[in-house]
Amino acid sequence: MGKRLLFLLCAVPALLLSSREATAQEGRSRMLGFLDELTVGFGGAPAGFVFEDGSNTDEDYYGSYSYLNTDLSGLYTPTVKNSVYSPVLFLETGTYLTSWLRLGLHLGYYHNRGESFLPISGDVTRSYSYKNFFILPQAKFIWLDSSLGYYLYSGVDVGCKLVRGHDGEDKISKVGFAGDLIPFGISIMGKKAVSISFESVFGSEVMGGRLSISYRF
Amino acid sequence: MRRIIIFAALVTCVLLAGCDRDYYDPSYYKVENTYHHSTPGENYMSSLVRALVVDNLSAMESAQSFDHYDLWKSSFKTDSYVHGDKSLWDAGAEWTVNYVEAVKGVKIKKEAADSTWSMTRSKLYKVNSFDYPTDYTLILHMLPGGVYNHHNWEVTITNIERTERDGYSCHSWSDGPVSVLVADSDYWGSFSGQIYLTVKKGSEVIDNAFLAFVGNSDTFYFRDLH
Secondary structure, eight states: OHHHHHHHHHHHHHHHHHHHHHHHHHOOOTTTOOOEEEEEEEEEEEHHHHHOOOOSSEEEEETTEEEEEOOHHHHHSOOOEEEEEOOEEEEEEEEESSSSEEEEEEEEEEEEEEEEEOTTTOOEEEEEEEEEEEEEEEEEEEEEEOTTSEEEEEEEEEEEEEEEEEETTEEEEEEEEEEEEEEEEEEEEOSSSEEEEEEEEEESSEEEEEEEEEEEO | OHHHHHHHHHHHHHHHHHHSSOOOOGGGGOOOSSSOSSOHHHHHHHHHHHHHHHHHHHHHHHHHHHHHTTGGGSSSOOTTTEEESSOTTSTTOEEEEOSSGGGTTEEEEOOSSSSEEEEEEEEEEEETTEEEEEEEEEEEEEEEEEETTEEEEEEEEEEEEEEOGGGEEEEEEESSOEEEEEOSSSSEEEEEEEEEEEEEETTEEEEEEEEEEEETTEEEEEEOOO
16 A cells, blocks of 8 residues: 555655656647646645534424434533634645646545534533645546637546544554545636636545645746 | 615625525424423423334234234235244243334334233344334334224333444333323323333443333423432
8 A cells, every 4th residue: 555655645746746747748738828837726625524423412394393312421411513724725736737637636635523422511521623634646637629719628636635633642653545536617718828627526525626726837 | 876786785685694694593492491381302202203103003903913914924925024833822922023114123022911912023023214123122012902003001021122323222111001092093092101202322321311201192201310
């Protein structure tokens, strides 16, 4: 696992650098003719926010009647969480290998924290805080390059995430899989080297979309 | 371009502020130590007792149907549904009922030739999506009246012992019989009676509660009875 990861992390930047000359000769993205791109942006919602199931006292509904679906542990020492998430902030570098293929590296970060509390008294029993970093080699496929100043693309990024933080007294540090599917994205060019992009994202870190601003050089 | 950057920065600030909020209100779960409706503890007790009683009544009445049509002694293989040695109404009858999945394997015993049976089971039982070892003994006394195949009953909860995760366990019993009547529909909807519940963590009693069923509309719930 470690070697494969290392290979992936080394191979992508190497590919990006080695592709420069070839790309310059083949012709660049027809939009502006820039070769490389640096992007910053944010996304939402963090997938953890969407999928969070930290509660063992779910409220269920039966017709108009609702009840707490719980056991004694959930009743007396619940894991009901009061959670706060930051948006996913990210930095991206990319290079256009051809007029339709952009390879890049996506670096992301978000923070979530929260606490559990007792249902009887409302007293907080435990707090937790996680910092989530992820590194995702990325490929974007440009399938419409309009002369009106925008292009449409789809993409995919696959890599790993690092989660660090604490859960109560326990220190957490773990590495896991991370990946996103970008079914649809649009990038609108300014007159100069700056563009704004929006892309829909479904993945392990972001469920929803990402908005970003890019500088090309 | 400067405008675009300023706009993007503003949007980011708004989203950051919007994400930084609580979506769970702890006060929602607070329970007072007095008369209260729809509290988590009441939910738990009510779910446990109602589910257990209704499942066992269903098993009991399915056994009565098998008995009524003499299916229990037919040459067909009925052991997957019920297994009995004599008619359910005979003194000394002992049946095992597998017909209702939730209480599969429940034992029915009859002491005398009256309308009273005992039901016992010591296996996993599911309440609120949670399967835990649950031992119980119920005394069922059939009352006149009912709709279709459902009768009115008096159910005495002799004992419910349930062992859950993280060292929690509970013990519940009724103060006298609980009347379980067929409500407007053809199902048991009206409960009247009083239930006690003691909760332990390990060997320590951590809570006592009392639930009064009053017909088909209301329940009363008290905690911290000492």
